[in-house]
Amino acid sequence: MNDRPGAAHPLTEAQSGLWYAQRLDPANPLFNTGQYIELAGPLDRAVFETALAQAVAEAEALALRMVDAPAGPMQIVDPARRPALEVIDVSQAPDPLAAAKADIARDMAGPVDPARDPLAAERLFVLGPERHVWQQRIHHLAIDGYGMILLTQRVAELYNARRRGSEAGAKLPGLAIALDEDAAYRASEKREKDGAYWRELFADRPEAASLAPGMPTSAPRFHRRAVEIDGAAFARLREAGERTAVPWPDVVTALTAAYVRRHTGTAEAIVGVPFMARLGSAAARVPAMLMNVLPLRVTPDEAAPLDDVLGTVAKSLTRARRHGRYRSEQLRRDLRLVGGQRRLHGPLINLLPFDETPRFDGLACRLEVLSTGPVEDITFTFRLHGTEGLRLEVDANPELYDAGTVEAHAARLKHFIEAASAAATLAEVPTATPAEAHRHLFALNATDHDVPDTTLAALIEAQMRATPDAPALRFDGRTLDYATLDARSAALAGALAARGVGPGSLVAVALPRSLELVIALVAILRAGAAYLPLDLAQPDARLARIIGSAKPRLVLAQADAEERFAGEYKIFPPEKWPAVLADRVPPGPAPGDAAYVIYTSGSTGEPKGVVVEHRAIVNRLLWMREHYGFTAADRILQKTPATFDVSVWEFFLPFLAGACLVVAPPEAHRDPVALARIIREEKITTAHFVPSMLAAFLAEPHAQGLSLARVFCSGEELPADLRDRFHRTVQAELHNLYGPTEAAVDVSYWPAGADDRSRPVPIGFPVWNTRLYVLDEAGRPQPPGVPGHLSLGGVQLARGYLGRDDLTAERFRPDPFRPGARLYATGDLALWRPDGAVVFLGRSDHQVKIRGLRIELGEIEAAVMASGLVRQADILAREDRGTTRIVAYVVPEPGADLAGLKGFLATRLPDYMVPAAFVALDALPVNANGKLDRGALPAPDFAGSGARAPETPSEVRVAALFAELLRTEAPVSAEDDFFTLGGDSLLAVALLLRVREAFGRDPGLGALFAQPTVAGLACLLDGDEGVTDAGLTPLVTLVEGDPALPPLFAIHPAGGIAWCYGRLARALEPRRTVYGVQAPALAPGVATPESLEALAADYVERLRAVRPEGPYHLVGWSVGGIVAQAMAVRLRALGLDVGVVAMLDSYPADCWRAEPEPDEGAALKALVALAGHDPDRLPALALNRASVLAFLRASDSPLGMLPDAVLDGVARVVASNSALVRGHYHRRYEGEVLHFRAALDHKERDLSPSLWAEHVADIRVIDIPALHAHLTGPEATALVAPVLARALAERETNIRETTACATAV
């Protein structure tokens, strides 16, 4: 290496990752590391300045200049860049310390462009004669945490030596040592060995999880919460270290990893451990960026002695450090984890086992570390301070964690570590703090409520007597009043009693939806018996199994169903039911008698009957009546099959409220058109939908504009998007309910109203006299946000499974938190949100739900095995593009013909349980432990889609470039993703260079990240013929949103490019499609339009091509607003519906006519503005093409990657637009314009939105405290987006109401 001053060196491996990360996020200030030290006492300022100057001169990295060269970034030590001490006197401020801190915060919040700005700053704040604050800010490219300590200690050492008149220690070594060592390592055999070690350790490509869902990204700020670890606990940790000969910091790392694993719910935690990479290095004392992050796989055995666990983790750490110089960025590339879709590790655990505070003679120092680089996810830092104290700092990315969650982690991890310090095994240590446990077990479950101890039969009888003349039941145009229902059900109850039916007996009902069905159910209850609903659509074999195990005393069915019961059961058909009561109404049931038995799928292949008592269902129904305020005015739709327990409240709630039950015709529950008609015609107030059925229903045009009082969802997860779609389609409250058949229909509720923003939609809070517990494996309550097993307690629990005491004992157990009470283990996974609402996460076992129907895959597997055609089978529910389908993987018996398998299953399973696909395999794949490896099962070929070979000429060329750069062996398919194939940001830059050579166009790094597949990139390159956008087509999709919402069209400002609206487009809630309208003349050879009217007319045609009908929402910034007004006029003239017209600080053409014609400088300024910079704030920038282009490339704007032809196009468009505006005379728009005024601007000119008064009918002005040039920046967007979104929503509500009225007329 050349040590000549000014020699350029490539970046080290450690720096390269940071360089590209900063390039992708140029506005992020967290790439600056920083700290400040409060110096109390008489500081010898002259000595300090000398000491600092010398230390800074030694630390060459602080003087680095970065150059973005075509071959890759280079670095040069440039003494001119060396930071000089800036002395700032704040002693006159009212609170000098606060003033200094505010200044420091401002400084740290400013992003640094490493290609342009100095990397380091040294600042000394004078607070008073004996009070100083020394701040250091150094870009992470130049230094790491340990380097910062070296530098700081060196300053102190030089200061003390000079004051004492003694000799200071050796100089800090030069940067060349670090660069040489890095280069040597890169070429070494050691690196090969290290790489092989890591690749083998991660060969199984484990899935790393963190403490919050979502992918880590760089964020410009972070949350921090710090707590002290109890001194006695810290002493015990040190003792454990002594005892086990494990360094105590490794003890803390092991315990923290165990804490992380508790939260991820996986068997293994993969955490990141910062590694200083200095031991045994010649560069040990060089202030530079050497730090690496090592991924650590930890599978703590919770039951093993804790000392053993500590030893195991410490051994993994030692091994990792032995190979610790191998960069984790490189490992990511090796493992193909680039592209942001997968993690290498979860949280970072950073141990700083020494006090970093420097010691200056005669001064008391207090160190505050402000930033050690971007916090992508969550970092747990433990710092030693003083000599005995251990401080835990939790830093977290605000995009993934809110402040409350960070605070909770700080308290919880502190508690965990303190408890673990005194524990013999990890299993003893709870995850939740005592306060969290108490809140979850008791406070959230304080649901005690007085409910009369009565029966469903008694409540219905009371209502029938109270309102005999009110309509009780409606079916097929006929109405039954309560008196008639009373008479007919009493007559049948008497007949049942005469046939020996009474409390304790079971009566099967196999009737289609009809008046008779309802009468039968009420009669059975009045006779004191429990009803057993049967579905005659299921195969004989299953029906026979259910009947065989339930042994009902009687079957109520139509006469023609006789043969289904194989003559074994006597049918009692409706035509034989008496019309009048022969004797007297039987006495009826007691609250502890069974009310109904509903069969659900069983895991062993045997369906199981759930026995629910009156007391349980009465609690459920009275809660619902009170909670939602049902009255006699309600009309409740009965459409759920009686075999599904949702039907229970549909059938009986009306009779507890004196309301009317409207029974849908048989089969109507699957017919959205029929449902919409009955809801409208019968004036239904309340209906239930399984979410998947609700989705189908909302897609039906007849559902548009329906109005009900309330709709209930249960049976499946309610997707948040469906909730939002519901509220855009139907006027009604929406409620999400949850509960298994084993707990009387529903045990929890959540109002999923139009204002509910929850994602996912919770199942909510417990109903009366009910408890929800989310428990860990040891049966302890989980803290918020941690998945666990959902268990239920309370009055609604079922008695158990009919005739299956074994199963009952297994699932219904004593409640450890409530003596004498029982708990039902649902088998569902759930978590508590911080607000206490419960969120359903899925099944812990092999049960799935399809269309709300509960399915045990074991039952299907048993049926498959019973066919005798297969030796082995595994049944999976696979989710593919939002649809769940059952897939059977089978190993056929030799010579067996599988063609008959599906038919065989259809005779034994209900249709919804018959697999959608069968995949025959030679053997089922197993993992190393001999367990079935479900991840290795191939996806079934549903649509004939496999790896599609590249087809179009562009795809073929792009695939060839991928293959060449990535050196792939297998052919690259059209769907292959650049990053999954092993591409990284370095290779991405190389790819774009090759693309530019091959296609003459460069879509830019951002576009490649958005469209990383061969097909996607080829489509981008094919430009306007393709379905996707190249970024410069006249209509560019900025955001894809709900197709049901009218899109927003954003008209380009002067430069002709509409990318500037990207942030605004993403910020609109709900998400709707936003198109950017861009100047066609950006493309070479396209003429500029003759007038602004012609331009507007052309744009209107383009809008109509993608969206034939209105309303057309328009927004435009600057010139874009003028165009938008002209487009609105044009749309109206064509008789089309104009939606919202919004202007971002636009002023009429009259204001500009007198201005001088713009020169080339103005066009270039427009370009700079497009890149997000305020050109007026860059006076040093020479306004010529070369320097502006260089600036754009250096500032990492995607504009810098545009081909020259396009930049020419921009210049042309700016000039043309300026001329068009000057020549334009507005026609009046007879509508309202929403005007966002840049309230901080126009100080020197009298520009006011009121200038539009004569050109528009009405104008609404919103003042945004921003400059004109910043109106699409983050701060302004945060203010503009909600106002605009509300205006769009209001406009659409008006339209919907108008349409609804029109339909009604």
Next chain:
Amino acid sequence: MAIEPGDIKRIVTPAAPVTRERMRADIAKMLHEDPEEISGGDSLIDLGLDSMRAMNLVLAWSEGGLDLEFSEFAEDPTLDGWWALVDARQKARGG
């Protein structure tokens, strides 16, 4: 001049001199090895010492009041190299 708790400890704790043999024994314990297995010129990294263990050792040897810099130890991780650093610092302190 403000005195930090750490300084007090440094001032009042009698400085039990660190010997080469104590260093050898401490290193051996960290590596789960017998002290005889560790020769003066062996690379401690090759013997399995990692940075956290090394730092822990340096911190333990500093507890008697010696002003030891981990970064200096990191440059040459051998028993001989480390003893030279400790010895020099103890002599400077004693003298």
